[in-house]
Amino acid sequence: MSDGESPLINALRQAVRSAPEQAEFRVALAEALIDAGDTQDAIVELGEALRLDPDSARARELMLAALSGGATAAGPPSPASETDPAADQDPGFDWSAAEAELDFPQPPRFTSSPKPVSADDDGEDPEGSPAHDVERPALSLADVGGMAEVKERLQLSFLAPMRNPELRKLYGKSLRGGLLLYGPPGCGKTFIARAVAGEIGAALISVGISEVLDLWFGASEKNLTELFELARRQAPCVLFFDELDALGQRRSLTRSSSMRTVVNQFLAELDSVGSDNEGVFVLGATNAPWDVDPALRRPGRFDRTVLVLPPDAPAREEILRYHLRDRPIAEINLESLVERTDGFSGADLAYLCESATEKALMDAVRSGEVRLMGMDDFDAALKDVHPSTGPWFDAARSVALFANEGGTYDDLAAYFKNRKGTKGL
Numbered sequence: 025m026s027d028g029e030s031p032l033i034n035a036l037r038q039a040v041r042s043a044p045e046q047a048e049f050r051v052a053l054a055e056a057l058i059d060a061g062d063t064q065d066a067i068v069e070l071g072e073a074l075r076l077d078p079d080s081a082r083a084r085e086l087m088l089a090a091l092s093g094g095a096t097a098a099g100p101p102s103p104a105s106e107t108d109p110a111a112d113q114d115p116g117f118d119w120s121a122a123e124a125e126l127d128f129p130q131p132p133r134f135t136s137s138p139k140p141v142s143a144d145d146d147g148e149d150p151e152g153s154p155a156h157d158v159e160r161p162a163l164s165l166a167d168v169g170g171m172a173e174v175k176e177r178l179q180l181s182f183l184a185p186m187r188n189p190e191l192r193k194l195y196g197k198s199l200r201g202g203l204l205l206y207g208p209p210g211c212g213k214t215f216i217a218r219a220v221a222g223e224i225g226a227a228l229i230s231v232g233i234s235e236v237l238d239l240w241f242g243a244s245e246k247n248l249t250e251l252f253e254l255a256r257r258q259a260p261c262v263l264f265f266d267e268l269d270a271l272g273q274r275r276s277l278t279r280s281s282s283m284r285t286v287v288n289q290f291l292a293e294l295d296s297v298g299s300d301n302e303g304v305f306v307l308g309a310t311n312a313p314w315d316v317d318p319a320l321r322r323p324g325r326f327d328r329t330v331l332v333l334p335p336d337a338p339a340r341e342e343i344l345r346y347h348l349r350d351r352p353i354a355e356i357n358l359e360s361l362v363e364r365t366d367g368f369s370g371a372d373l374a375y376l377c378e379s380a381t382e383k384a385l386m387d388a389v390r391s392g393e394v395r396l397m398g399m400d401d402f403d404a405a406l407k408d409v410h411p412s413t414g415p416w417f418d419a420a421r422s423v424a425l426f427a428n429e430g431g432t433y434d435d436l437a438a439y440f441k442n443r444k445g446t447k448g449l
């Protein structure tokens with residue numbers, strides 16, 4: 025595109041060479057390159073600039089311009105050519121360290137639990153590869169207790185454009201990729217993803233990343249494409265990728281180059297989604313965003329994070345009500361329970377109710393007398409059930425303190441600041 029580069033570009037290239045860590049020089053160079061029509065080079069510079077300074081609004085803006093401009097100026101870039109420079113350079117990724125920990129500490133913890141298959145599921149394919157469940161969640165955001173901030177962010181950045189095709193056109197490619205929900209386990213990431221789909225009557229396809237990998241390794245590489253095609257057929261559709269960190273972990277198994285192929289194919293599919301208003305919206309979730317492959321965190325992919333914290337007081341009350349709805353209870357002081365369960369996850373609260381029921385039941389068996397569950401049972405249960413989010417916060421605290429480059433974890437840092445001195449943390 026750029027035969028005989030302009031003196032300006034030459035000068036800026038020299039500046040970048042002499043100060044490669046200076047994001048501003050790269051942004052300036054990218055701007056000049058875009059003006060000269062060389063979007064491919066500009067994308068590379070901007071990718072680097074965003075790595076150095078993820079907060080740079082200018083770099084992000086130019087990246088979006090370059091990505092959309094690139095498609096018209098130079099014909100649609102093949103997904104691979106757009107994906108690979110980033111993935112291959114991947115300056116933040118230490119391959120030798122990854123190799124050293126080839127024996128990765130944890131296998132993916134779980135695959136997403138099977139969801140009820142609805143009648144319109146046409147994902148079954150004759151070759152017998154696993155079909156993906158298409159769910160039409162009957163949930164809405166109103167069913168999610170508390171989480172006011174999370175809901176607001178989802179409204180603004182996800183639901184509004186989803187509801188409104190005109191708005192989608194306006195946002196254009198900036199809607200590529202998706203939001204990444206992160207936070208301690210059991211605090212409602214999966215739950216709220218389902219509620220988001222339910223909120224606008226969209227279909228939900230929920231896939232654990234380890235499932236995607238197994239799919240790929242198990243059968244033909246066409247399957248990953250099929251997953252995205254299924255989503256397109258179901259549009260409007262929320263495509264929800266759970267345990268996104270599993271891709272990072274597995275990716276460190278560099279023994280197979282096929283691993284890189286699957287990652288790159290995943291990235292290419294991801295990059296293609298949403299670019300043409302087809303009504304497929306991507307959400308991701310992880311307990312460990314710091315383990316998520318950096319290539320997945322690039323602009324246009326899972327570049328925006330939303331922190332999902334343990335339920336606040338109103339959410340705890342709703343969750344407790346929900347789990348006690350069918351139990352034989354008497355005289356439960358919900359307010360006191362809410363107060364004493366600060367830091368509990370949704371899952372912990374469910375376990376607390378379970379455990380209190382068990383105490384009442386055991387007592388009934390012992391005494392031969394059936395009685396309703398009361399506050400005593402909860403007092404006893406609270407001695408055994410403790411918030412499970414502690415270890416997560418221990419890990420997250422050091423990330424917020426020492427690895428909050430570019431403010432990725434500002435939400436988390438603010439949370440710790442607020443909680444300082446509060447019990448339990």
Ligand SMILES: Nc1ncnc2c1ncn2[C@@H]1O[C@H](COP(=O)(O)OP(=O)(O)O)[C@@H](O)[C@H]1O
Binds near residue numbers: 210
């Ligand atoms: N804000 C909330 N409102 C209502 N229920 C919740 C909320 N947060 C969590 N829960 C309950 O806790 C359970 C576990 O949440 P889940 O979404 O599986 O957690 P995560 O995906 O973050 O590990 C949910 O199935 C739901 O019943």
Ligand SMILES: [Mg+2]
Binds near residue numbers: 215266
């Ligand atoms: Mg989950």
